Amino acid sequence: TMSDALVWDPILPGDEIIKAIGPGLVLVFAAYLVLTAVVLLFARRAVRLISDSEEKALHDPLTGLPNRLLLLDRMKHLLAAKRGEEARAAVFYLDLDGFKDVNDSAGHAAGDAVLVGVARRLREFCRAEDTVARLGGDEFVMVIPMDDRQIVEARAEAVLAALSSPYHYNGRPLVVGISIGIALAPEHGLNVAALLHKADAALYAAKQSGKGRVRFYRKSMHAETVPSDWAIVPAVGI
Secondary structure: OOOOOOOOOOOOHHHHHHHHHHHHHHHHHHHHHHHHHHHHHHHHHHHHHHHHHHHHHOEOOOOOOEOHHHHHHHHHHHOOOEOOEOOOEEEEEEEEEOHHHHHHHHOHHHHHHHHHHHHHHHHHOOOOOOEEEEEEOOEEEEEEOOOOHHHHHHHHHHHHHHHHOOEEEOOEEEOOEEEEEEEEEOOOOOOHHHHHHHHHHHHHHHHHOOOOOEEEOOHHHOOOOOOHHHHOOOOOOO
């Protein structure tokens, strides 16, 4: 009968091979997946660390503001020729008056608190298109994309007033003044280093005239030679 018929179920060589190496293949594949996940994890961490490192290299560690390198790069892009139109910008060079007295009388921690407070107040005056940076010590730079003298001067006076009001550290009021020198583009040129140097010369004139003042650059301030530390404007790809 059909039920008594012999059925030949041959053992195929491939089946034996699969049975022999199958578990090993599963383990290898699992290990591959784990290794891939580990590599991706470390790659993401490496990218994050590189990004964080680059971010720190371009910002002041105390205030978090852009540093000189990032400032130069942003100014370079702002002052680049665009569609045949001349770039327009006002460069404010700011320096605190009486900051050394704060450090001497209240200590460097108090001085740092003042610098952080100055940075915070400057940020309040910044729009998305503005840049404010700390160059080091008690020197700051603010760059705004306009060259209307009346508007620029009014804004500088508002910054001066805001930064001159007392700061507080451990319940103690700390008072510093501020002097501001201004250079305008294109009136005073479009060279980044030269504009910064001219704004610095205007700042020196403001301090010489009694501090707590705003001064625009004039040719009589003798700032035609750019110092070597401003002469190189690196590109940082920001």
